[in-house]
Amino acid sequence: MRNRALVMHGINFSALDRRPAEHYGGLTYAQLEREITRFGRELDVTVNCFQSNYEGAFVEELHKASDYADGILINPGAWTHYSWAIRDAIEIAGLPAIEVHLSNVDAREPFRQVSVLEGVRTGKVAGKGVDGYRDGLQLLKEAWER
Numbered sequence: 115m116r117n118r119a120l121v122m123h124g125i126n127f128s129a130l131d132r133r134p135a136e137h138y139g140g141l142t143y144a145q146l147e148r149e150i151t152r153f154g155r156e157l158d159v160t161v162n163c164f165q166s167n168y169e170g171a172f173v174e175e176l177h178k179a180s181d182y183a184d185g186i187l188i189n190p191g192a193w194t195h196y197s198w199a200i201r202d203a204i205e206i207a208g209l210p211a212i213e214v215h216l217s218n219v220d221a222r223e224p225f226r227q228v229s230v231l232e233g234v235r236t237g238k239v240a241g242k243g244v245d246g247y248r249d250g251l252q253l254l255k256e257a258w259e260r
């Protein structure tokens with residue numbers, strides 16, 4: 115049975131509580147991890163969290179992902195909009211990957227409306243705050259059932 119989710123956060127999430135609360139909710143990264151782990155328990159999904167501000171470390175974790183996870187929830191932060199290296203690494207991981215954003219990136223500045231993950235991701239949730247991660251885990255479960 116596939117039920118292991120790797121939840122990956124990229125650049126600037128370690129300072130989440132110092133970022134605009136109107137977009138990101140004002141919670142700390144530790145609080146975000148706790149909420150996602152709680153959603154995992156509710157949905158019977160084992161959650162493993164990873165965060166890095168270093169693109170190379172993020173990519174190397176994606177290379178290892180299939181050793182210990184069945185699917186990925188990924189919020190690369192600003193890398194979403196320009197890191198072709200992360201897009202390629204998602205392809206290498208070969209796992210279902212759901213792109214999640216706290217804010218409604220599609221209704222913000224034009225640069226945020228571009229996602230280089232399009233084409234390699236399985237699904238996307240944006241603009242639902244922390245609850246979006248529950249939806250993301252649900253989408254992963256649906257991908258596992260297919």
Ligand SMILES: O=C1C[C@@](O)(C(=O)O)C[C@@H](O)[C@@H]1O
Nearest residue numbers: 126189191192215216217226
């Ligand atoms: O760092 C972030 C957070 C974000 O990914 C979100 O979760 O809404 C949206 C990105 O545009 C931004 O750079």
